[in-house]
Amino acid sequence: MNNRLRVLRAERQWSQAELGARLDVSRQAVNAIETGKHDPSLPLAFRIARLFDMKIEDIFDDGHD
Amino acid sequence: MMAMTENPAEEGRLGQSTAARITLASLSGIAAVFCLGIVTGVTAGFLEKGDLSVRAGTIGAVCFAIGLLLLWVAFRQVRAIFAEPMGKNTRRARLMMGVSVLVGVVFGVLMAVGEKGESPILSGADLSPTIAIILAIGALVIVPVLTWVWWRALDEHEAGAYSDGAVVALNFNLSVTAAWWVLARGGLMEPVEAMPVFMLTIVIWSAIWLWKRYF
Numbered sequence: 001m002n003n004r005l006r007v008l009r010a011e012r013q014w015s016q017a018e019l020g021a022r023l024d025v026s027r028q029a030v031n032a033i034e035t036g037k038h039d040p041s042l043p044l045a046f047r048i049a050r051l052f053d054m055k056i057e058d059i060f061d062d063g064h065d
Numbered sequence: 066m067m068a069m070t071e072n073p074a075e076e077g078r079l080g081q082s083t084a085a086r087i088t089l090a091s092l093s094g095i096a097a098v099f100c101l102g103i104v105t106g107v108t109a110g111f112l113e114k115g116d117l118s119v120r121a122g123t124i125g126a127v128c129f130a131i132g133l134l135l136l137w138v139a140f141r142q143v144r145a146i147f148a149e150p151m152g153k154n155t156r157r158a159r160l161m162m163g164v165s166v167l168v169g170v171v172f173g174v175l176m177a178v179g180e181k182g183e184s185p186i187l188s189g190a191d192l193s194p195t196i197a198i199i200l201a202i203g204a205l206v207i208v209p210v211l212t213w214v215w216w217r218a219l220d221e222h223e224a225g226a227y228s229d230g231a232v233v234a235l236n237f238n239l240s241v242t243a244a245w246w247v248l249a250r251g252g253l254m255e256p257v258e259a260m261p262v263f264m265l266t267i268v269i270w271s272a273i274w275l276w277k278r279y280f
Binding site: 015017018020021022023024025026027028029032033038040041044 | 154223
């Protein structure tokens with residue numbers, strides 16, 4: 001699944017570790033999500049969306065219209 | 066206030082740097098134990114003979130210095146791992162991992178202390194009953210409690226990596242044990258030995274878990 005997490009994080013000048021701390025997940029988890037190796041669960045996707053004040057579908061894209 | 070990186074967009078695969086730190090800390094720790102073991106041997110020889118050659122003394126001193134340096138390197142790596150910003154559960158999970166490593170070291174020392182004859186850690190040689198009871202209680206009570214607390218603190222990415230490793234390791238264990246058992250019944254192999262299969266299961270589990278976690 002594609003996502004804009006790296007771009008959104010960079011816009012806020014956050015490191016992966018900082019974003020991980022805000023989401024209470026590890027830096028490795030943030031890295032895995034950003035590189036598409038791990039698709040977040042629905043609860044984590046909601047936490048990410050709330051943190052960036054966006055809708056889930058504005059951050060994550062499953063490739064379907 | 067959390068520290069900012071100079072260019073977070075160029076951060077790249079930072080997940081590997083923690084793996085590198087863990088690897089360096091582990092290798093430094095093992096090498097330090099090896100060096101300090103030599104120092105112990107030299108000291109024991111001195112206490113036994115009451116004499117110490119210049120060569121042995123030099124080797125002991127150098128190994129002592131290298132051992133301390135390696136311990137310092139390991140300490141710095143562990144400190145760096147905990148220095149980065151992290152949430153409450155992530156910090157707790159890492160702390161529990163550290164506690165688990167310490168418990169493992171204590172178990173290893175107890176096994177070495179309780180040995181009868183050759184090293185019993187992998188050999189299956191007899192242990193003193195007292196040490197055996199302590200270790201069994203540890204395996205049945207302390208390890209499950211630590212695992213449960215650690216599991217509760219894990220993030221979903223690591224939980225997934227751990228579970229993937231567990232599934233592969235369990236299937237390996239089932240296949241190898243069953244194959245070995247039938248071959249033993251056919252008179253082609255010795256009876257199944259639990260420890261080699263157990264150790265290989267742990268190695269496979271850990272390798273897949275760490276691979277999926279950090280690479």
